[in-house]
Amino acid sequence: MALPVVWSALAGPCLPWPWGLTSSALLSEGKFTDKHEWIPTKNGIETVGISNFAQEALGDVVYCSLPEVGTKLNKQDEFGALESEKATSELYSPLSGEVTEINEALAENPGLVNKSCYEDGCLIKIALSNPAELDELMSEEACEKYIKSIEE
Amino acid sequence: MQRAVNMVAQLGLRLQALPLALGRPLSCAQDVLRRTPLYDFHLAHGGKMVAFAGWSLPVQYRDSHVDSHLHTRRHCSLFDVSHMLQTKILGCDRVKLMESLVVGDIAELRPNQDKVRELQNEGSDVSLEVVDNALLALQGPTAAQVLQAGVADDLRKLPFMTSAVMEVFGVSGCRVTRCGYTGEDGVEISVPAAAAVHLATALLENPEVKLAGLAARDSLRLEAGLCLYGSDIDEHTTPVEGSLSWTLGKRRRAAVDFPGASVIVAQLKGKVQRRRVGLMCEGAPMRAHSPILNTEGTVIGTVTSGCPSPCLKKNVAMGYVPYEYSRPGTPLLVEVRRKQQMAVVSKMPFVTTNYYTLK
Numbered sequence: 001m002a003l004p005v006v007w008s009a010l011a012g013p014c015l016p017w018p019w020g021l022t023s024s025a026l027l028s029e030g031k032f033t034d035k036h037e038w039i040p041t042k043n044g045i046e047t048v049g050i051s052n053f054a055q056e057a058l059g060d061v062v063y064c065s066l067p068e069v070g071t072k073l074n075k076q077d078e079f080g081a082l083e084s085e086k087a088t089s090e091l092y093s094p095l096s097g098e099v100t101e102i103n104e105a106l107a108e109n110p111g112l113v114n115k116s117c118y119e120d121g122c123l124i125k126i127a128l129s130n131p132a133e134l135d136e137l138m139s140e141e142a143c144e145k146y147i148k149s150i151e152e
Numbered sequence: 153m154q155r156a157v158n159m160v161a162q163l164g165l166r167l168q169a170l171p172l173a174l175g176r177p178l179s180c181a182q183d184v185l186r187r188t189p190l191y192d193f194h195l196a197h198g199g200k201m202v203a204f205a206g207w208s209l210p211v212q213y214r215d216s217h218v219d220s221h222l223h224t225r226r227h228c229s230l231f232d233v234s235h236m237l238q239t240k241i242l243g244c245d246r247v248k249l250m251e252s253l254v255v256g257d258i259a260e261l262r263p264n265q266d267k268v269r270e271l272q273n274e275g276s277d278v279s280l281e282v283v284d285n286a287l288l289a290l291q292g293p294t295a296a297q298v299l300q301a302g303v304a305d306d307l308r309k310l311p312f313m314t315s316a317v318m319e320v321f322g323v324s325g326c327r328v329t330r331c332g333y334t335g336e337d338g339v340e341i342s343v344p345a346a347a348a349v350h351l352a353t354a355l356l357e358n359p360e361v362k363l364a365g366l367a368a369r370d371s372l373r374l375e376a377g378l379c380l381y382g383s384d385i386d387e388h389t390t391p392v393e394g395s396l397s398w399t400l401g402k403r404r405r406a407a408v409d410f411p412g413a414s415v416i417v418a419q420l421k422g423k424v425q426r427r428r429v430g431l432m433c434e435g436a437p438m439r440a441h442s443p444i445l446n447t448e449g450t451v452i453g454t455v456t457s458g459c460p461s462p463c464l465k466k467n468v469a470m471g472y473v474p475y476e477y478s479r480p481g482t483p484l485l486v487e488v489r490r491k492q493q494m495a496v497v498s499k500m501p502f503v504t505t506n507y508y509t510l511k
Contacts, residue, residue, distance in 0.1 A: 060216055062460045063436050065489055081489060083437050085217045085460055086367050088489075 037094045045100055046134075048093070049122035050082070050113065053147055059084040061113040064106040066124060071099045073126065075133055080123070082113060091123070095133050101125040188234035189286045189348040197356075197363055207235040210365035220368040221462045224334055225503075228292025229364035230355055233333075238285050238342055243278035245271060251410070286348035291338030291372075293506060294360045299339060302354060303328070312337075312507040321354035323347040333369060335376025335505040371459050374468060377430060377500025383440060384428060384456045384470050392419040393472070395428045426453065427478040430502060431469040433495035436488040438469035445485040445492060452477060455486060461502060468502045469495075 063083035073093040080091045112121035185208040199210030302321035315329040332338040379385045385394045438458035443451045458469030482497040
């Protein structure tokens with residue numbers, strides 16, 4: 001099973017990031033990847049963000065590196081990164097499609113990712129090229145179970 | 153009051169090859185991480201423990217990294233730095249031993265032990281004793297005021313880089329050194345292991361004091377322009393390259409009697425090939441291993457440490473560039489996630505230091 005969002009720790013005297021034992025406040029209609037990106041299920045265009053579990057583990061986000069509108073992504077492609085004080089965390093696309101929108105508010109206010117990861121702090125919108133991929137993602141319940149299993 | 157050059161704090165040395173006598177290892181075989189005398193104390197205070205240089209240490213507590221960092225600059229923070237073991241050097245030839253190591257890697261005990269044996273074989277009178285003490289760093293503008301409440305000595309008479317033995321909050325035989333790794337005024341207190349928790353508890357009773365971990369320690373020292381051994385300096389860098397020529401004593405330079413002297417003195421006289429510089433940029437943070445380029449796009453160096461500066465709200469970093477690019481103000485590029493960002497060579501410290509010096 002792939003690991004949850006893993007970012008490159010600082011090189012040298014390594015400071016591997018500790019896994020916070022947090023419970024997520026999950027949106028009831030969302031779908032989750034094992035990498036803690038979530039997508040509220042709507043037709044055609046999906047919003048992508050990171051889960052509460054991920055934003056808590058990451059710490060305060062100080063900078064968001066997001067792709068340009070029009071970027072074509074395959075599932076699991078790296079599409080950006082979130083910078084915390086300590087480390088860089090790469091973001092992997094949960095779905096294949098084209099980036100239609102990026103959250104411009106994050107340029108001035110990257111902390112929105114922490115404060116409101118499911119709404120104002122969402123990251124990008126993707127027009128799906130393969131909606132069947134939605135079925136491969138985890139439901140809220142499954143995600144909670146997954147988190148518990150990796151915490152052990 | 154004795155003058156003591158605390159290289160450990162200034163160079164941020166990391167220990168390797170530690171004697172097994174100390175460290176209170178875990179009872180289970182899984183991870184042989186050493187524990188300081190404050191291990192349980194850290195857990196009790198919400199410390200998030202990580203493995204660091206073979207030790208289990210708190211990376212942060214309940215406050216966020218940035219909050220902890222800023223608290224240190226505005227009030228004071230208490231750090232457990234007991235992983236930097238302390239050694240007593242004994243014998244008539246102890247100065248000879250130290251001088252054979254200065255401007256070398258003095259925190260590596262294995263070479264020390266070899267050197268001790270070498271000198272002993274030559275008939276020198278010297279031996280090493282690892283001291284069973286914890287080391288607590290209290291750092292920040294209110295650190296001295298907090299400590300003063302627990303010591304009889306007048307701390308106004310203990311300037312930066314001096315040291316004295318005193319009773320601290322009822323614990324006798326503590327060595328207090330006016331030094332640290334944050335750029336702020338502060339002390340490092342060497343306390344017998346058995347009394348470490350008592351002392352940490354006493355210090356924490358003052359509302360000015362909060363516990364801080366490795367995360368804040370790293371961003372604080374970076375803002376202060378202090379090196380991290382293993383990242384910014386290592387066995388392949390000289391003090392001249394590392395912009396640390398100030399560590400070379402005048403007498404030693406003339407005598408040319410320290411490890412690497414022939415290389416180092418030549419660099420002092422002529423030009424040095426590369427130099428450690430400070431860098432600042434906006435946009436995405438520069439991190440270790442980010443390439444540094446000149447404005448023509450040619451790779452000329454590498455970042456060795458970097459982070460967003462909580463105080464400056466800009467990104468700061470250290471790295472090595474060829475001598476001709478090392479002047480403050482030189483525009484450069486740093487590659488972050490395949491994008492080239494404008495950066496500028498900056499003087500260090502990035503944030504003004506507040507060392508307590510008598511003038």
